[in-house]
Amino acid sequence: MCQYLEASAAASRSSCGYHRAEYGALMAMEGYRGFLGLLVSALLVGFLSVIFTLIWVLHYREGLGWDGTALEFNWHPVLVVTGFVFIQGIAIIVYRLPWTWKCSKLLMKSIHAGLNAVAAILAIISLVAVFDFHNARNIPNMYSLHSWVGLTAVILYILQLLLGFFVFLLPWAPLSLRALLMPIHVYSGLLVFGTVIATVLMGVTEKLIFALKNPAYSTFPPEGVFTNTLGLLILVFGALIFWIVTRPQWKRPKEPNSVLLQPNGGAPEGMEGSMAMNFGNMDKSDSELNSEAAARKRNITLDEAGQRSTM
Amino acid sequence: MCQYLEASAAASRSSCGYHRAEYGALMAMEGYRGFLGLLVSALLVGFLSVIFTLIWVLHYREGLGWDGTALEFNWHPVLVVTGFVFIQGIAIIVYRLPWTWKCSKLLMKSIHAGLNAVAAILAIISLVAVFDFHNARNIPNMYSLHSWVGLTAVILYILQLLLGFFVFLLPWAPLSLRALLMPIHVYSGLLVFGTVIATVLMGVTEKLIFALKNPAYSTFPPEGVFTNTLGLLILVFGALIFWIVTRPQWKRPKEPNSVLLQPNGGAPEGMEGSMAMNFGNMDKSDSELNSEAAARKRNITLDEAGQRSTM
Numbered sequence: 001m002c003q004y005l006e007a008s009a010a011a012s013r014s015s016c017g018y019h020r021a022e023y024g025a026l027m028a029m030e031g032y033r034g035f036l037g038l039l040v041s042a043l044l045v046g047f048l049s050v051i052f053t054l055i056w057v058l059h060y061r062e063g064l065g066w067d068g069t070a071l072e073f074n075w076h077p078v079l080v081v082t083g084f085v086f087i088q089g090i091a092i093i094v095y096r097l098p099w100t101w102k103c104s105k106l107l108m109k110s111i112h113a114g115l116n117a118v119a120a121i122l123a124i125i126s127l128v129a130v131f132d133f134h135n136a137r138n139i140p141n142m143y144s145l146h147s148w149v150g151l152t153a154v155i156l157y158i159l160q161l162l163l164g165f166f167v168f169l170l171p172w173a174p175l176s177l178r179a180l181l182m183p184i185h186v187y188s189g190l191l192v193f194g195t196v197i198a199t200v201l202m203g204v205t206e207k208l209i210f211a212l213k214n215p216a217y218s219t220f221p222p223e224g225v226f227t228n229t230l231g232l233l234i235l236v237f238g239a240l241i242f243w244i245v246t247r248p249q250w251k252r253p254k255e256p257n258s259v260l261l262q263p264n265g266g267a268p269e270g271m272e273g274s275m276a277m278n279f280g281n282m283d284k285s286d287s288e289l290n291s292e293a294a295a296r297k298r299n300i301t302l303d304e305a306g307q308r309s310t311m
Numbered sequence: 312m313c314q315y316l317e318a319s320a321a322a323s324r325s326s327c328g329y330h331r332a333e334y335g336a337l338m339a340m341e342g343y344r345g346f347l348g349l350l351v352s353a354l355l356v357g358f359l360s361v362i363f364t365l366i367w368v369l370h371y372r373e374g375l376g377w378d379g380t381a382l383e384f385n386w387h388p389v390l391v392v393t394g395f396v397f398i399q400g401i402a403i404i405v406y407r408l409p410w411t412w413k414c415s416k417l418l419m420k421s422i423h424a425g426l427n428a429v430a431a432i433l434a435i436i437s438l439v440a441v442f443d444f445h446n447a448r449n450i451p452n453m454y455s456l457h458s459w460v461g462l463t464a465v466i467l468y469i470l471q472l473l474l475g476f477f478v479f480l481l482p483w484a485p486l487s488l489r490a491l492l493m494p495i496h497v498y499s500g501l502l503v504f505g506t507v508i509a510t511v512l513m514g515v516t517e518k519l520i521f522a523l524k525n526p527a528y529s530t531f532p533p534e535g536v537f538t539n540t541l542g543l544l545i546l547v548f549g550a551l552i553f554w555i556v557t558r559p560q561w562k563r564p565k566e567p568n569s570v571l572l573q574p575n576g577g578a579p580e581g582m583e584g585s586m587a588m589n590f591g592n593m594d595k596s597d598s599e600l601n602s603e604a605a606a607r608k609r610n611i612t613l614d615e616a617g618q619r620s621t622m
Contacts (some may be wrong), residue, residue, distance in 0.1 A: 139529065140529045140530070140531070143528060143529045143530070143531050143535060144516065144519075144528065144539070145515055145516050145519070145538070145539045145542040145543075146516055148539050148542070149512065149542065149543070149546060152543075183558075187553070187554060187557065191550055191553065194505050195546065197509065198505075198508065198509035198512050198546075199512075201460065201510075201512070201513050202509075202512050202513050202516045204456055205455065205457055205516050205517055206516055206520065208456070209517065209520050209521070210520070217454060217455065218450065218451045218454045218455075219451070219454070220451070220454050224454060227456070228455070228456045228459050231456040231459070232456075232459065232463075235460060235506065235509075242498070242502065243498060246498065247494075
């Protein structure tokens with residue numbers, strides 16, 4: 001979808017294509033190597049977390065199945081780490097990939113929403129797995145802090161997804177509403193992501209205390225050490241995602257010679273190109289301001305919206 | 312220290328005093344009421360977390376003491392929630408209090424560092440309590456994910472405190488080093504704070520599973536429900552602190568008529584007044600830039616430094 005096209009005629013550009021010169025400009029992104037290094041690290045650590053979770057349930061635990069036994073429970077950590085941690089983490093930073101900066105905003109929003117929708121579905125299936133397991137074994141549901149915080153996170157995540165879909169992806173929400181909700185959308189997205197990681201660490205703690213009896217967790221059995229390491233990996237993954245998503249220099253840069261790449265697809269998407277010339281990656285469709293007076297306020301809000309316009 | 316002085320002569324101002332007009336300007340801070348509401352909420356929820364922790368250990372658990380028994384262990388949650396959560400949270404937002412914006416930066420740094428130092432001391436004593444308890448009862452140390460993440464957080468917090476002290480509080484670090492380290496300082500401060508909250512949630516989980524046997528945690532005993540609620544309060548406290556500290560409109564505003572309030576106390580502190588006129592709460596002593604060329608880069612870096620200059 002995002003090939004590096006070398007066609008010279010502007011007319012032949014796709015909404016996601018590049019001139020060689022533009023590709024060269026990307027390479028000059030401030031701290032591009034640092035970004036790539038951290039991105040690769042995040043992908044590696046996230047991928048490793050998924051692998052560690054699979055090794056945990058397949059090697060140290062009972063394996064996977066869907067029969068109401070521990071085999072079904074084991075889908076819970078696998079789906080949570082794969083969807084709710086790894087895929088959500090990637091969804092959070094997808095706007096920061098410099099080779100997507102010339103893609104249409106609608107495409108990027110669809111990818112962001114799509115990844116989050118996949119993560120939400122996996123999170124919901126992971127809940128079904130653990131409720132099924134509890135019910136089959138007559139274990140009460142929803143008594144632990146892990147379950148309270150985890151269910152809250154899933155509900156907030158689904159609300160966030162619906163809000164994002166109706167307000168930012170569909171074209172009908174007024175600009176003022178988008179401007180109002182964007183900081184909340186970004187904040188609550190990162191808050192839920194952090195809460196999910198905290199919940200995973202609680203879940204690992206719970207499961208190891210319940211499962212490791214002989215030898216006990218406190219005697220440093222290999223499974224305990226291995227799964228503690230999984231917990232650290234997930235924490236490091238979260239830390240990398242938070243660093244990547246909060247660096248202002250890794251936003252789409254202002255481009256003095258930028259042109260309106262997207263043929264106008266109708267308001268408000270069509271406004272993006274011209275806004276990008278003025279305000280970096282400021283997206284008018286998401287960040288149009290109310291008519292406050294003070295210049296300082298306007299500047300700050302524009303900076304903020306620009307910095308945060310990862311939706 | 313920060314009284315609202317009404318003296319009219321500029322010469323009579325303390326480094327932390329206000330003219331009536333300046334006090335009026337603070338009231339016009341963008342979203343001042345919202346800020347106050349969230350600040351009071353954060354203080355309330357944080358205070359409630361400490362009270363809940365005390366009720367937990369004094370009413371539901373064995374109480375407090377320093378004798379190697381559970382009484383000594385109980386200092387662990389009390390000191391962690393009081394110092395490592397509540398006081399650290401306040402230390403994080405102390406630069407955002409608008410009535411401190413005219414105080415000297417050195418004073419605010421000292422308060423920030425002082426609060427963090429108190430939190431670090433309480434965190435260290437809380438570790439001594441739990442190690443003492445384990446050793447007296449022959450319970451192994453450092454086997455759980457809670458202990459791995461928690462000790463990492465304490466070590467990072469102490470390193471962060473030392474880095475802050477030597478680089479930002481003492482006057483000798485070169486400006487370029489401060490500019491380089493400030494974003495890392497802010498990021499790692501918030502990362503450690505979030506990690507501490509995750510660790511507390513793991514600790515609550517661990518303790519409730521270990522302690523609630525008859526009736527078991529899974530039967531919804533009052534202590535389980537009460538302490539789960541404590542966990543939620545701590546999470547909400549963290550969420551409020553994160554919201555407050557990431558709102559750009561609650562930074563010290565640019566003041567067109569601002570004057571150099573602090574009599575020059577020697578470089579680099581004395582530079583602040585004039586920098587404030589140009590870059591809002593940009594603090595030259597912390598954020599002086601290297602001599603990069605690109606205007607965009609400069610703007611972004613200044614914005615970032617201004618936005619982040621909570622040290």
